[in-house]
Amino acid sequence: MPQRRVTVASRIGLHARPARLLVEEAARLPVRVTIAKDGGRPADARSILSVLALNARGGDTVVLAADGEGAEQAVEALAAFLAVDHDAGQGRAGVSTTHAGIGVSPGVAVGPVVRLVGPPELPATAPAVADTEAEMARAVAALQAVAADLDRRCAAAVAEAAEALAATAMIARDPVLAYSVAVLVRAGRAAPWAVRDAIESFRAKLVAKGGYLAERAADLDDVRARAVAVLLGVPMPSPPRPGYPHVLIAGNLAPADTATLDPNSVLALVTVGGGPFGHTAILAKSLGIPAVVACTGAAGLTDGEVVAVDGGSGVVTVAPDPADVSRVRSRAAAMASMAAMAARTAASHGPGRTADGHPIKLLLNVGGADLDSAGRRGDSEGIGLLRTEFLFLHRQTAPTLAEQEAAYREVFERFPGRQVVVRTLDAGVDKPLPFASLGAQPNPALGVRGVRTFWRYPELLETQLEAIARAGKDGPARVWVMAPMVATVEEAAAFAGLARAHGHGTVGVMVEVPSAALGAESILDVVDFVSIGTNDLTQYTLAADRQVGALARLLDPWQPALLRLIAMTAAAGASAGKPVGVCGEAAGDPLLAAVLVGLGVTSLSMAAADLPAVQAALAERTLEQCRSSARRALAAPTAEAARSAAGTARTEQ
Numbered sequence: 001m002p003q004r005r006v007t008v009a010s011r012i013g014l015h016a017r018p019a020r021l022l023v024e025e026a027a028r029l030p031v032r033v034t035i036a037k038d039g040g041r042p043a044d045a046r047s048i049l050s051v052l053a054l055n056a057r058g059g060d061t062v063v064l065a066a067d068g069e070g071a072e073q074a075v076e077a078l079a080a081f082l083a084v085d086h087d088a089g090q091g092r093a094g095v096s097t098t099h100a101g102i103g104v105s106p107g108v109a110v111g112p113v114v115r116l117v118g119p120p121e122l123p124a125t126a127p128a129v130a131d132t133e134a135e136m137a138r139a140v141a142a143l144q145a146v147a148a149d150l151d152r153r154c155a156a157a158v159a160e161a162a163e164a165l166a167a168t169a170m171i172a173r174d175p176v177l178a179y180s181v182a183v184l185v186r187a188g189r190a191a192p193w194a195v196r197d198a199i200e201s202f203r204a205k206l207v208a209k210g211g212y213l214a215e216r217a218a219d220l221d222d223v224r225a226r227a228v229a230v231l232l233g234v235p236m237p238s239p240p241r242p243g244y245p246h247v248l249i250a251g252n253l254a255p256a257d258t259a260t261l262d263p264n265s266v267l268a269l270v271t272v273g274g275g276p277f278g279h280t281a282i283l284a285k286s287l288g289i290p291a292v293v294a295c296t297g298a299a300g301l302t303d304g305e306v307v308a309v310d311g312g313s314g315v316v317t318v319a320p321d322p323a324d325v326s327r328v329r330s331r332a333a334a335m336a337s338m339a340a341m342a343a344r345t346a347a348s349h350g351p352g353r354t355a356d357g358h359p360i361k362l363l364l365n366v367g368g369a370d371l372d373s374a375g376r377r378g379d380s381e382g383i384g385l386l387r388t389e390f391l392f393l394h395r396q397t398a399p400t401l402a403e404q405e406a407a408y409r410e411v412f413e414r415f416p417g418r419q420v421v422v423r424t425l426d427a428g429v430d431k432p433l434p435f436a437s438l439g440a441q442p443n444p445a446l447g448v449r450g451v452r453t454f455w456r457y458p459e460l461l462e463t464q465l466e467a468i469a470r471a472g473k474d475g476p477a478r479v480w481v482m483a484p485m486v487a488t489v490e491e492a493a494a495f496a497g498l499a500r501a502h503g504h505g506t507v508g509v510m511v512e513v514p515s516a517a518l519g520a521e522s523i524l525d526v527v528d529f530v531s532i533g534t535n536d537l538t539q540y541t542l543a544a545d546r547q548v549g550a551l552a553r554l555l556d557p558w559q560p561a562l563l564r565l566i567a568m569t570a571a572a573g574a575s576a577g578k579p580v581g582v583c584g585e586a587a588g589d590p591l592l593a594a595v596l597v598g599l600g601v602t603s604l605s606m607a608a609a610d611l612p613a614v615q616a617a618l619a620e621r622t623l624e625q626c627r628s629s630a631r632r633a634l635a636a637p638t639a640e641a642a643r644s645a646a647g648t649a650r651t652e653q
């Protein structure tokens, strides 16, 4: 049985945050690891109560042990974890310092920092121009350079990001813009100021017109920032491609920018802002890039500094010492080999089921960029959440019926004989649509978003439902449709009526608003299934914006209030004899997945990267064990207690 003695690096010992991080890390491992103080009784590293009871202090030696396939890698992974000081945001002795953020995409990496620079600022007064002809040529060349750079990025980008980049390149090439710049330079304005002022005047006109046109202002801002950067000889404000593997640091990163990141070159992503369930976090995870958000300390990092990033614990170590680097690297290797092992184990089990054979559909969340990797996952039973926003975002006009039909058909053809649940457009909040302006909303998450968008733009839903129906007709996949952000039974009935009128046979809605969970029984009278979006259900239950990192404690899917709403919804499904799935990020947490099954959920849909561990976790537990974990988690007073009660239930059975 593999064993390892290791010194606890955390100065405060295995208490508070380091203990919680250790338990979370242990819960992700495919085998159970025990931890003991020298000569003491071994405790389960997945149990917070047992870990706290060890009373291990910084500098103490502990012994890790595990049994079964993958035990050695699991012990190595926890040993590497314990060898790092995980005290939140505290500098360490020596030259290394750490910054704490929220880990949103697991994995570890070490590399040099490359920052995403903000838009360049121009001094208030412009210098005089000596040679206006030369200055004009400089200005035009800068705009052309911007267009060419955007073309290059466009060619390398995935479909949804390419659209945005192509439209911006077209603005940079606009002859009317070039003319306005030329007029200003001829009047004596230096090139950077001429470009800035010409764009500013177009921008002001668009903003004054309001609505759809006002929303194009951001594209002009982008062209202005890029052209001014070229003229000043400073880097352009877009995800840099320095030509070597690096850790990308950004204040914030738009989902479209995240979608264009190359996982071979971006070792990890750290943002100063952002929240754990924002779409940037979800995209980073689907691309397999370790990511940390809400890391305020990262704002002070400079290009070239070496950092170690832990996308699980959210710790960013600046100037890690050589021992740190080798620990991170060996942990990365251990994680990679464990993932491969888990994938093998899971694949050999085929469809999702518990140890005693209770079937649970395991499905994938797909949002466009990750379609290729999802299609290759032959051991999933299909797509449980197709986020169709990828077809709509960054478009100047709505995609046509024919365009949509072709795009959906491409997805369905990759999943022959399998289920594909298509979610209709979920616009609003961080996914605005240029062609369907929702106007300024003081509180967009509580405003017109999701299915509410169609009150104002009914033709968008009609066209989408028709395109999905045509693409699915006589096609290879079993196509279901569902609507996001449904709050009432009237909305559910209206959506179901419309979908059925377009020929859809299996129609459902997402449960993302507490009123939908509380009213699940009535809603299930009018639809065929429901799928619980725990990301939004958490934000609305806890009244905590999912994009705000500072609220991460509230945004914990183990919150007992959330578990109770899920239990109610599952019970409504069981009495109606209709499926109840979970498609939020919670479904990808192996321990929580077992609890969800115990609560009565019938399918789990997750990022492809999470599937092997969830498959393996369910295969290790009987349905009764899942139910027992669920009962204990439901009875717990806090999220922390629910998590540890679920883990403890498992070890006691």
Ligand code: PEP
Pocket: 385, 387, 426, 512, 532, 533, 534, 535, 536, 537, 583, 584, 585
């Ligand atoms: C959810 O809210 O849990 C969900 C799956 O939808 P999205 O993350 O796309 O809002």
Ligand code: MG
Pocket: 484, 512, 533, 535, 536
């Ligand atoms: Mg949602």
